[in-house]
Structure formats: C-alpha cells, structure tokens
Amino acid sequence: MSRIHFLLIWLSLLILSCSAERLEISLRKPPYQCLEGCYDALSLVTFGDIKAKKPTIKDQCNSTSFVSSLALCSSNYCSSKQQIDGWKYITSECEGSKIDLQPQGEVLLSIDTSEVPSTSIFGKKKTVNGTILLDQRSFDAGYRTVNSQWQRLAYSHAFGFAVYLFLIVIVLIGLCNRLLCLMVNRNLPDSPEDPDVPRSTRSPTIWSRGYTWWRKNVTMPALFGYRHSQPWGWVSIPTRMQSILIFSFIAINIIFTCVGYDLFDDNTEDTNDKQAQLLDQLQYRTGVMCVYNLPLLWLLAGRNDVILWITGWSYSSVNLWHRYIARLAVIQAFIHGVVYSIDKRDSLAERFFHRMYWGTGVFALICFIFLVVFSIKPIRTRWYEIFLVTHIALAVCSLVLLYFHLTHMKGKFDPYVYACGAVWGLDRLIRLLRIVVLTYKALSSKGKNTIAVMSNDDSGLIRLSITTSIRIIPKPGHYYFLYHPFSIKPWENHPFTVASWEINDDSTTLHFLVAPQKGATKKWRKRVSKTPERSDNIRLLIEGPYGHSNPVERYENLLLVAGGSGITSMLAYIHTMKYHRQDLRDVVTKKVTLVWVVKNLHYAMDVIQNELKEFVDTSNGIKGISVNIQLHLTKDTDSTTTTLAGSPAMSRDNSKSTGSSPNTLSSPTMFAEKVYQDEETKEPGEKPSGALTIHYGRPEMHYLVDTALSRLVGGERLAVSACGPAAMIDDMRKAVCELYGSEEGKVDGRTLEYFEELFSW
Template identity: 50%
Template sequence: MVPLATRLTLAAACLITLTLLPQVSLANDLEIIVKAPSSNCIEGCYDALALVSYADIKAKKPALADYCNSTTFVQSLALCGDKYCSAIQQEEGWEYIVDECKAKKVKLAAQATILAAIDMSSVQEVDTLSHQKDKTAYNQTILLSKYSWEMGYKTNNVKSQQDIHNHAYGWAVYILLGTAVLIGALNRLFSIYVHRHLRPLESSSSAALESGGALPSQASSKGAGLWSTAYTLYKKHFATPALFGYRHAQPWGWLSIPTRIQGFFIFAYVAINVVFMCSNYTIFQDNLTRYHDETLQLQRYVADRLAIMCFYNMPLLWALAGRNDVILWITGWSYSTANIFHRWVARMVVFQGFVHGVLWAVMKRDDWKDRFLHRMYWTTGIFALICMSFMVVLSVRPLRERSYEVFLIVHIVLALASLVLLRFHITHMKGEYEPFVWATVGVWGLDRAIRMCRVAVLTFRAFTRTGKNTVAVMSDEKSGLIRLSITTSIRITPHPGDYYFLYTPLSLRPWENHPFTVASWEQDPSGNSTTLHFLVAPQTGTTKRWRKKVLKRKERTDNVRMLLEGPYGHTNPVEQFERVLMVAGGSGITSMLPYIYKLCHHDESERFDNITTRHVTLVWIVKDTKYAADVLHHELREYINEHSEKAQSGIVFDVEMYVTREENATTTGLINDLAHEGASSSSSSSSGSASISSASGSNTRHGSLSEGEGEKTFNGTPDTPSTAVMDQFTAVTLDGHVKPNDTDADYEKRPAPSRLKITSGRPGMPALLRSKVDTLVGRERLAVSACGPAGMTDDMRRAVCDIYGSPQEDGVQGGTVEYFEELFSW
C-alpha cells in the first residue's frame, strides 16, 4: 500500500509537469539577454538579401558559393554593411564573410574595394521581406531597406542567443556531473575523518578490562561534537534512506527507487533539462527563419535545441553504461548507482530525440514521405529514433529480469545501430556535431579495450592448448552448488567485494559473461598465480548448462577453461570497526564470505595496523537448508571449529542461522540435519556441539529478535537441552563444555571458539540491530552489512536510519553505526 504522503507527492509532481509543458508556447517571455557578436550585423544583411533572386545566380536553391560568386549580391552586401553597421561590425563581419567564401574556394575583395566599384546612381532600395515571393531577378546593386535589415539582424541575434543557451546546457550538465563526483569523493573523505575523529587513542573498553573495572555504556560515551552531529544528520536524512517510503532495493512498479542523495542528483539533472528545454525562446513577427509563422518558429527552435541537448547527453549516457567507469573509481559508488543514473540519462535522451523527430515530421508533414525516401539524413534519423525507443521499451524491469541475456544482446545491437545511424543523420551538418559521436565511440571503445586487456592479462594462459585453468566441483547434488576454482595467469591480491565476469570461450555462446563474487582465494607460494574460489547456485541459461556438464561426471568434478574479467566492485571498510554484523539472505552469503575470509586470514603484522575488528556476527536467513548445510560444512567449517587456527585468531565469530520454512515437522527434521552438519565440523577427536533454537510459525517482518514461540535449545544432539538462549550469548564451546559463570569481560578476554546457533523463524531487523548496538561498550563501533532479498535489505536500511540520533533519544551517532549494502542490480 503506497502511503498517502507518497501519493500526494507524486500527484503534485505530475501536476507541476503538466503545468510546465504548456508554458513552452509562452517561452518567448523567458529571455536571456546576451551580447550579440559583431559579425551579426553583416550576417543580418546576408540573410535579408538572400530572400530575393539575382540575375547572375542561376541555381534554384543557391548555396554559399553561388552568393560569393555573384557580383550583384556581393556589392549589395557591402553596401548594406556600410549603411547600417558600425566600423567594428563591418570589419569583423566582412572578415567572417571572406573566410566563409574562402572555404568554398572563392576569394572576395576588401569591402572598400567593392564599395568603390558600385554605381550609386543605379542603386534602388528594396524591402526584401515584401518582395521575397516575387519572381523578379535583380541585375543591379540594391540597398536593403532598414526594416528588412533590422529583421535580419534580430534573427541572427536570436540565433546567437540559442547557440549560447544550447552550449550553456552542456556546461550545466557536465558541471553537475563534476559536482556529483566531487561530493562523492568528499563523502568518502568525510566518513574517514569522522571515524578517525571518533576513534580514541586507547580503547576505553580495553582499559576497563585491564583494570578490572566495569565496562562503560554506549550511552555514556560523548560524541565528537559538531562534526559527529552533522555526520549523523547527513547519514540519517540524506545518505542512507530511500527517496521516499523505505523501498530502495525493492522496485516501485517498474521503477527503481534511488536513495535521497541519488535522488537529489537525478532531480537536479531532470530540472536542468526541463529549464533549458522550456526557456529562452524569442519569437517575433517577420523572423527570417520562419516568416510570419510564430508556431513554426517555436517548433524549429525546440526541435533544434532538443537535438543539441541529446548530443550533449550521448557521451555521458555511454560512460555511465561502461564497466570501467572512472567516476566509480573516484567516488567509490557501486555499479548499481551508476546504472540508476544511466537509466535516467537514457530516458532523457530518448525523450529529447523523440520530440525532435516528431516536431520535424510536423513541420515537414507535406513532403516528409518524399524526404524519408530520398534524403539519407531523414531516413537514418527516423531509424535511429526507432532503435532508441525500442531500447527504452525493452529495458523495463520485468523484461530485463525475465530474460537478461536476450535483453543484453538486443540492447547492445540497438545501441550500436543507433550510434551509426546518428553519425549518418548529421552528415548535412558539415561535421558540426560529429565530435559528440566520436566522443561516444571513444568512450565505448576504451571500455571494451580495457575489458579485453583485463581478460588477456588475468587468463592469457587459458588461450593455450593445455590452458584448462578451472576446476568445477559439485559436492552435493541436492544443494545444487557448484564450486569454481579458477587459477589466474598472474599473481593478484583480491579484496572483499570484488566480483569478476566469467566467460566460457569454448561454449556455443563465448560472448556470454556473468558476474560472480569471489568467496575466497589462495596465492601460489611461488608468486606466479592466484586461485580464486567462486560459489555458483545454478539458475537458468549458462549456469544451468554448467550444472549439467558437471553432473555428467561420476566424480562430479570437471576441468574446464574459463576467462576472467575484473576485478570490479568496491570494498567496504568493515575491518575498521570493532564489531561487525553481517546479515545475509539466501545466496547473499556469497557476498559475506570474502569479508569473513579477509578478517580471519590476515597476517599478525596486519592485525594491529589495519584490522581492529574483535567480534563478527553472521546472521544468515535461509529456506534451502541443503544449500545452507553445504556452505556450512565447506566455507564456514573452519570458523566454527575450535581446533581451527582461524577460530583462535583472536576474532570472536558467531553464526546465527534462521530457517524460514513454515512446516514444523519438516523444519525440525531439516534443523536436526543442519545441526549434525555443524557438529561434524569439529575435529574427529572431539564431540562438537551447536546451539539450536526452535521458534517456528511466525512470518512477521518486524518484531522481536527471534519471532515465534517456545524456544528449545539443544547441546550436541537435539535431545540434550542446553542453557543457551537467543537474547544472551552463552559461552558454549564446541567441545561440549558450558561456562555459565563467565562474565562478558572474561569472555571477550579469551580467544573463545566461535558458536553456531540455528533458529526456525525470521528475525526482525530493528530488534536484531538494537541487540547488537546494545552490546557496544565504550566507543566501540558497529559495521552493518546486508545482502539478500530486497525486502530484507530495505528493512535493515530503515532500521539503521531509525536508530540514528542523539543519545538522549536512545539513538547512536552516525560514526558509531555504519551501514553497507551489497546490492548488485542490472
């Protein structure tokens, strides 16, 4: 149900838009006065004199070269300038005319020389505006009437205003882009400053533990003053929340809802376009461009302006579509953010191109069919508009998500076709707008070249005859998970958040590529390569074919050849926070695994310099327990095994798993199976244990931490109760011993093994977040990372926004809790 406030806001926006559209017809009231170029005086003479015919010009539709070769016309032009123009206007104007004629290989004499050759006795004054439809061909010099010259001069001044206005639009858009990049970079610097400013020289919690004193509460910690307050307000009201309501990952119909900071720039971009499209049209009677027809004048100006604006947007549109976007490198924004901007620029480009084409079709409605058949720029322009329109229509979310491979191929083909067609569409413009086309080609070509270089550098050995560099393993057919271990051709150092596009060059569709997040990695001790590990949950298309190929092998293992392109993505600095809360839904666990891997596989020297994390809680919400058991047994096994070196690395690691199946009997059986998987992750020399809570039967999205009734806990096996509960962590070691008398301080001081807790039901995000915030002591900080279903991430986003505030309001500062969202959308 859309909130009433949202509906009223949208209604108001639509009303304003509908109100602005009719104002285009009244746009002559909105003028920007600019100083006209001095050459406009002579140009005004040229345009007014060109309205009539001359005996020494035989062409039916004279061109510039014809006028330059006409003695009568040139003498009349020189006389008009001498009569109505100042000395500086004559000098600059005649220089302009000489250069134009020189470009047509016609050499003009100086204005004074031409004036000296005129027989003034035969000169007659002519009002070319009144005689433009006459068939009279003048064979002697004429003096342009003052009114005709004034209209020609005014027409050229209006042209100059339009040119300045149109190019000012380009500057405005690119300045907006620069501002967005600058704010994005400053946002990163601001965040770094606040976190460093809040970090004490000596942790207050550590000092308390060493002295044996009590732990200070979070509420008693003082903020960092003005900077901290400003940062909190910025995060709560601007950077974190969705534009309206709380949906961001979830679509609103067919549209993606941006965050407020994204919405600000989208609004600014659209506002700039609306203002420049609807303002500064000077319409007047006797305009030489459209004589006596003010409607045609407005149509021509609007059509021309929107075409120019469309060309200014083209390089930006293609830059935001590329994978190798320097904007993302500078700002740290995600590909999803760039993709949102790309879609809005695309909508504006298609709208501008569509209006441009429709207006020209209306203006030339009497002969547009003839133009379409016999004029290349008309034909190519129409087909370019058709391609661009289909691109937008076929890019709607339902079609894009249902058949992405088809969408991608069609999108690329139509984009290239429209670009080629636009190049031929502007051939009659004498190269004036070709730089925009070639800039767009350069942006696209550079992105493709970098992508090819990435593939060649990372996996050049895969091109050899024996270049099978990938091992595909399916450990459990029921879970359906495929593990790909791809060895690179050079040594690289991956980072959490990195994702790579995978190609299968020997398949029937070698061009297809899909993004996968790297789960973990191993570097060859010899320093020649790195092995990247990926988790693949086969869906349809390529991944389904991978699954079938692996299952054909009895051992469910296959050696294949794959190409890598990357890395892309960005890394969230969760290691800078003392406590980390990772919330994953379903396959969203793949985004959390590399962060866990980095935190638990660091060198001891790196521990004190870069990693301050002391406690990690992984909350995993699953409904496919076979999938969960497979990941738990393989990827998470070493972290919940007390005999593993990583479990004793000094970072306390908790796993809270929520199984969301509704059937009680089925859920109990699956939980028991999963418990044995967790228990079996211990070494064979000890009896492992896991804490199991059953709280089934609730689907409420917001509520208590563990939704449902009647918690049951088990120690080792489902029939042996334990003292563990969901609301309070109890020190349960994996060798089966319970230490109920340990205080939180004692627990934090020892390198305790990690714990596994499994619950049926679904956690409420606000209660889950509050429970972790309440465990913060002193000036500890909490990083919250979420990846999974759109509803879950939106719930967590709103919970973080709600928890921001002053300590008096039972809130936390923006530097204390930071929200990171792992969201990848097409």
C-alpha cells in the same frame, strides 16, 4: 596496468574524440554578424543584375548592385569594427567563389547616396536596379534572424556542454562524499579501554551530527517509501542522494530544452510564424541535447568506468544513472523526431525515401525506444541473457544509424558518436586485458584451471576453485565475471563474489560459491553432478576484480547479515581477518556476529560444514576475535518441520534459539549441539570464540541492529554489512536509518556504520 593509467587513456581518448575545433561551443557572437544581417535581408531583394532564380553567393558577389547595397547597409547600421570584420568575412566568402571584392571604402566611394532609395523587404516585391539602402525594419529583421540562427546553434551546443560540466560537479560531489566516508572511517577515535564507560556518554560533535544527518536523511534512504533495492513497479527508486543528482541532471536538461528561443515577427525565414520558428528550434535543441547525452550514457554502461573509479559508487548505482539518462535521451530523441515531422509535415514521404538522414533517424529512434522498452526490470531479471544480447545489438545499431543520420551535419556531431564508440571499445578492451592477464594460461591446451565441486546434491551448491595465471591479492567485496570459453555461448559471463583465496608463489586460487539458478549456473551444476565424484576439472576465464572492499575491520563490532547466497560476501570478510590480516590496516575488531538467513537447510549445512566449520568450532575461530553465527532457517518445508519437530519452541522475535534436533539431521545438528550457546544466559567474558545458534523464521533487521548496539561498551563502534535479497537489504537500510540520530536510544554515524552489497542490478 594501474587505475591511473586507465584514467589517463580514458581522458585522452575522450579529449581526442571531442577535439575542440570541431565543437561549436562558444557564446561569443561572430564579429561579422552585423554584415550577415544585411546580407540576409538583401538576399530577399530581387536585383536586376542577378539573373538566377535562387541566387548563389557567386551570383551575389558578381552583382554590383548587391555588393554596393551590402556596403551601404553595413556602413549605415554597423559599427566601424563590425564593418571591418564583416567586409573581411564577405571578401573571403567571395574569394571562395573565385571573385575578388573591392574594399568596402572603394565601393562606398562609387555610390551616389543622394540617389539611393530606401527599400523595404516587406510588402510587394519588385526588381531593383542599382544600389539600395535597406530601411531600419528590414535590417532589424535580417539581423535578428541571423542572430536567432546563431543562437539556435550556439545555445544548443553550450547547453549540451553545460550538461557535461554539471556531470563533473556531480562526480565531484560523489568524490567528496567518498572522501567524507573515508575520513570518518580512518579517523575513528580509539575506543576507551574501560568497558564500564557507557556508550551514551559520548557527546556528539558537530561533525558527527552532520555526518549522521547526512547518512540518515540523504545518502541512505530511498527517495520515498523504503524500497530502493526492490523495484517499485517496473522502476527502481534511487536513494535521496542519487535522486538529487539524477533529477537535477534531468531538470538541467529540461530547463535547457525550454529556454533561449527567440521567436519574433518579421523573421526572414518564417515570417510571422512563431510556431514554425519554435518547431525548428525545438527539434534542433532536443536533437543536440540528445547527442550530447549519448557519450555519458555509454560511459555509465561500462564496467570500467572512470566515474565509478572516482566516486567509488557501486556498479548498480551507476547503472541506475545509466537507465535514467537513457530514458531522458530517448524522450529527447522522440521529441526531436516528432517535432521535426510536424515541422516538415508537407514533405515527409519525399524526405523519408530520398534523404538518408530521415530514414536513418526514424530507425535510430525505433532502436532507442526498443532499447528502453526491453530494459524494464521484469525482462532484465527474467531473461537476463536475452536482454543483454538484444541490448548490445540495438545499441550498436542505433549508433551506426545515428552516424548516418548525422552525415548531413557535415561531421559537426561525429565526435560524439566516436566518443560513444571509444568508451564502449575501451571498456571491452580493458575487459579483454583483464581476462588475458588473469587467465591466459587457461587458453592453452592444458589450461584447465578450475576445480568445480558439488559436495552435497541436496544443497545444489557448486564450489569453484579457480587458479589465476598471475599472483593477485584479492580483497573481500571483490567480484569477478566468470566465462566458460568453450561453451556454446563463450561470451556469456556471470559475476561471482570471491569467498576466500590462497596466495601461491606465482598464482592465486580464488574460491567461489555458486548457488545455481536457471541459466548458465544450472548447466554447470548438471555437468558437475554427472561426474562420479561430483568433481570436475574445467576451464574458466575470469575478469576482474570489480567492486569495493568495505573497511569493516576498523570497527570493534561487526554485524554481518547475509541472505541466501549473500553469505559468500560475508565469508570473504571473516576469511580475510583470519588468514590475511596482514593485508588489512589496523584491525580493531573484537566481535563478529554473522547472521545468515537461508531457506535451504541443506545449503546452509553444506556451508557450515565446510567454509564456516572452523568458525563454528570454538578452538579454531579468529585469534582474538569472537565469532558468533546465527543461522535463521526460513523455509517451512515438510522435511524441515519434521526434522525440527523435537526442537524447543522458537519465538519469532529471535530472542530464543535452539541447537537440538533429531537424528535425521545428524550432520547439521552435530554442529549445533556441539557449539550451541544461548547468548542470553552467558556473560560476555565467558563466551567462546565461536558459536552457532539455529533460529527459525526471519529475523527482524531492526532487532538485530538494536541488539548489537545494546552490546557495545565504552567507545566501541558497530559496522553493519548486509548482502542478500532486495527486501532484506531494504529492511536493513531502514533499520539503520531509524537508529541514526541524536535522541535517546539513537546512535550517531561514528558509532554505527552501514555497508551494503547487492547481487543484482
């Protein structure tokens, strides 16, 4: 099923669940409002021919005095059109109580206006017999009260709906940003053949200046400081672009919560008590705004999210949105609850035990608060599975409670609750479809589709080769969620980036590198390490693909920077260039520099001896593309210090490297010795098509990019792609931002592009 189909299903479901007739989104005042004003004020008058203490519409329609007073009030204060519409309205209301009302003209004819007293609804109340004419103040009070009630409803819905419109604007901005990046990447100028043309002679165009400014100041840097991938305390700081969008969304919500209240003396509901009026209107407004925000919240939580497809934003960006909207919605729900409690403080206990909306509302709010509290970064990262299970359970509970909370609104808000359920259900359905389509054969009794191998106990690395049930063409940057269907927790799934693949006749074998952590991956590791050959045949289901592929092949020079298990992502790019070049558009890449910063030497050497072997080996690199691999070892363990004791001194500025080492590390160093090239001593033309250099200590990101830029010739461009720990990613983003500019020594967005991939959200 193509994305466009998903999109259509999404939209139609959303439109269906929000069927317009059920939504009260209109800023047009009802035509009968003038008569309603009369009705409201007259309802406060005690008529002698109405016996009931709390008269119903039926009692009023049956009362000759009430009806004639209504007709007189309408003819006195309303325009002819308002009178016609108003009388139609009251006639149909009376019809509902099986009472036929005379036309207004006939009623008026029966009134002797000279006998009619002018009456006020204020002051001492007394019973009136016969027709009365409301005085101006009484009519105004009734009319304004009706108007403010209408406003309370209409504004809340209109503001809630405006939030959706604003979201559409945000998505369009995201789409434009995506198109801009695509245009820049597609229309890259061909690099001049003459390598003697220095890079600095390329004059920036107005477009390239604008794009550079946009990247440097808006889309890349964090809102403040430089931490974006790393948490700031318990929260993540969005980039400036994300901040503009997120905070303007929040600002719109705050503005819409604060404006449009008509508080006045003489309100027939809360006479002269403006505080009571405010409490009533505020609780309603915040409640409605919260309900409007919920479908967005649920939409942004999904993996199969239409916003994600349109804007091309990463799941982690959309997830950041989800978190901020969630906080906003919880604050709105909290204000709604607190304000309502203050407003109804005299009857709290009675409401709690006897009204369903009250108890369900309280518990829904508690669920909301727990949802946000249990989602803070430390809990999310330390106990991901616990977080996930409680998050889903609380979210479902809160939605069910909300449904019952809203029953007293007579279905007015049900479409929003259904919309939440629809987006959630659809996301789950698409996930299931993806799993079934990709790995349905694994569900049969002979369906073991995965070979899990651990070639080196010390590295701990597990290689998973999963054969899909159909033939697919993966792309670098794609990741899949892996499920172990016959485990204790079959629902548990973890994302892994495809490192390489083989396309068979009717299937595809995807290769993943898994660096085991402390949860499910540790169990996988235990299981494989128990087998004598360190190889196990298992059954895994996969769901995907997710993620985006970056057009790095459109750049002559690539700087791929990986930290730890982030190497997987980079392997996929070089693998595609070597084996699936036909799937890429116009490959112009001439040189790839892969910088891998890694703590575990054994892990590093395991990958170098396997996945990177052919690139390290000078004769088997990528045809026409030189590949240089810089391994940066960062762990100062005893073994590392000892084994590398004989190595030449390493300076921390990365300008020197070594390839020699003692026998204890014979395998790793065999590679290093064989292919070691000191880049500083070689002319560009002499370089082999593959090389490995080993460095000690962390490389400085600014230095890496600056060095790569200094090696560009002519009109060559550089794409930097980074995947690794949050701190490294933040450093790299900062380095690229610093290097963007039009001054001496800086480069523009045509020459340098940055792509980022994260293994966390």
